[in-house]
Amino acid sequence: MFDKIIETAKNDMVQTVCDLIQFQSISTEKNNPALPFGEECKKALDYTLDLAEKLGFRTKNLDGYCGYIEFGEGEEMVGIVGHLDVVPAKQEDGWSSSPFDAVIHDNKIYGRGSIDDKGPVVASLYAMKAILNSGKKINKRVRLILGLNEEKDWKCINYYKKIGEEMPTIGFSPDADFPCIYAEKGMLSVRLTHPFSIENQEILNINCNQNALNVVPKFCSITLKDKISGDLQKLEFTGTSAHAAHPDLGDNAITKLVEYLNINLAKNCIENEFTFLKKLYDLDLFNIHSPKFFSDEKIEDESGILTSNVGFIGYENNLLEIGFNLRVPVTTSLEKIKTKFQTLTQIFPNVHINFTLEKAPLYVPKDSYLVQTLTNIFNQKTHQNLDPIAIGGGTFARAFPNMVAFGANMPNQKDMCHQVDEFIDIDTLILSSKIYAEAIFELAK
Numbered sequence: 001m002f003d004k005i006i007e008t009a010k011n012d013m014v015q016t017v018c019d020l021i022q023f024q025s026i027s028t029e030k031n032n033p034a035l036p037f038g039e040e041c042k043k044a045l046d047y048t049l050d051l052a053e054k055l056g057f058r059t060k061n062l063d064g065y066c067g068y069i070e071f072g073e074g075e076e077m078v079g080i081v082g083h084l085d086v087v088p089a090k091q092e093d094g095w096s097s098s099p100f101d102a103v104i105h106d107n108k109i110y111g112r113g114s115i116d117d118k119g120p121v122v123a124s125l126y127a128m129k130a131i132l133n134s135g136k137k138i139n140k141r142v143r144l145i146l147g148l149n150e151e152k153d154w155k156c157i158n159y160y161k162k163i164g165e166e167m168p169t170i171g172f173s174p175d176a177d178f179p180c181i182y183a184e185k186g187m188l189s190v191r192l193t194h195p196f197s198i199e200n201q202e203i204l205n206i207n208c209n210q211n212a213l214n215v216v217p218k219f220c221s222i223t224l225k226d227k228i229s230g231d232l233q234k235l236e237f238t239g240t241s242a243h244a245a246h247p248d249l250g251d252n253a254i255t256k257l258v259e260y261l262n263i264n265l266a267k268n269c270i271e272n273e274f275t276f277l278k279k280l281y282d283l284d285l286f287n288i289h290s291p292k293f294f295s296d297e298k299i300e301d302e303s304g305i306l307t308s309n310v311g312f313i314g315y316e317n318n319l320l321e322i323g324f325n326l327r328v329p330v331t332t333s334l335e336k337i338k339t340k341f342q343t344l345t346q347i348f349p350n351v352h353i354n355f356t357l358e359k360a361p362l363y364v365p366k367d368s369y370l371v372q373t374l375t376n377i378f379n380q381k382t383h384q385n386l387d388p389i390a391i392g393g394g395t396f397a398r399a400f401p402n403m404v405a406f407g408a409n410m411p412n413q414k415d416m417c418h419q420v421d422e423f424i425d426i427d428t429l430i431l432s433s434k435i436y437a438e439a440i441f442e443l444a445k
């Protein structure tokens with residue numbers, strides 16, 4: 001219905017994506033109220049809102065935290081939530097060209113942010129423009145909400161909510177994968193701290209290079225000093241990193257350290273200090289599905305099985321700190337998992353438990369109007385017959401209720417988000433814009 005209009009806008013879309021890539025919009029917080037996320041994020045937002053105004057939309061800048069682009073009339077509002085901030089990139093990381101140069105080659109636009117999420121934002125904007133220019137009537141307002149802190153703490157969206165901006169009644173986020181993601185597991189990060197020592201050994205250091213909890217650690221080491229001989233011993237463990245949503249794809253270096261300590265040093269343990277680690281090990285906490293810890297109950301549903309990633313280990317002031325990131329199936333409450341961790345205090349009165357991240361799951365049923373509509377439109381436009389998917393990761397769709405992630409990465413295409421030589425294929429850009437136009441029209445009519 002809108003394909004022709006979008007095709008005529010192809011050059012403008014490509015140019016807009018290239019312009020946006022050139023802003024090095026890495027969200028930086030320097031306590032400057034005029035620039036909550038730095039100069040480059042401000043420029044990227046100003047550029048996009050200016051362009052949208054020229055294209056005939058209403059726009060609003062929410063004090064530099066985020067902005068929106070709107071059209072249509074009506075009580076209800078369809079929301080599309082994307083972001084203009086990007087993760088850092090340096091040419092030294094192995095890029096073939098400068099990551100902020102926006103090079104076109106082989107019908108692809110290369111550059112940081114091309115697929116995550118500047119390209120999909122542009123595809124959404126031109127989808128809205130196609131509906132606007134078609135003269136077809138819609139009965140709801142359509143609002144494209146642009147965050148500037150998605151890659152960090154979502155302070156952009158928190159601000160949107162804090163100042164009482166209107167919540168969409170339905171919508172999607174063009175910041176992940178097609179066909180459509182109807183379920184995203186809950187997320188929980190927990191840090192356990194407990195006194196720890198090894199008999200006859202002084203622990204000088206335990207190091208995992210400050211690994212983030214949502215990454216499978218690829219390195220960790222322990223440095224010990226023999227209390228009698230004074231001999232120093234440094235043990236290093238290496239593995240393979242992976243995203244914590246898929247710990248099975250990695251090889252966890254911390255798990256290797258813990259296994260080593262259990263096999264080689266458990267016999268020298270000081271009751272209740274070393275045994276803390278040993279007990280966690282015996283309870284299966286270092287197993288990626290931790291079945292024993294969760295009472296042999298299989299925590300699994302259509303969104304997948306519970307996974308746990310031990311992502312941090314450190315030692316300071318005789319205290320051992322271990323951090324886990326768990327991905328919890330949508331039908332299990334995070335409270336239930338937290339309660340299970342709290343039971344550790346019965347075994348170890350001195351354990352300190354700190355839940356550092358809690359994100360409720362996203363679940364919009366497969367047979368809901370939203371998921372059915374989006375999936376059907378994707379299938380029609382691409383001549384496929386795919387089902388909506390469930391994932392362990394979290395997308396920007398969690399920002400609002402009744403929203404799901406919808407593109408723009410195509411199924412079976414390598415996910416280039418956060419990668420070296422990130423690109424968006426120009427055909428994908430145009431096709432996703434056509435899909436978005438149909439979807440927005442359907443949700444808003």
Ligand SMILES: [Zn+2]
Binds near residue numbers: 116117150
């Ligand atoms: Zn993103």
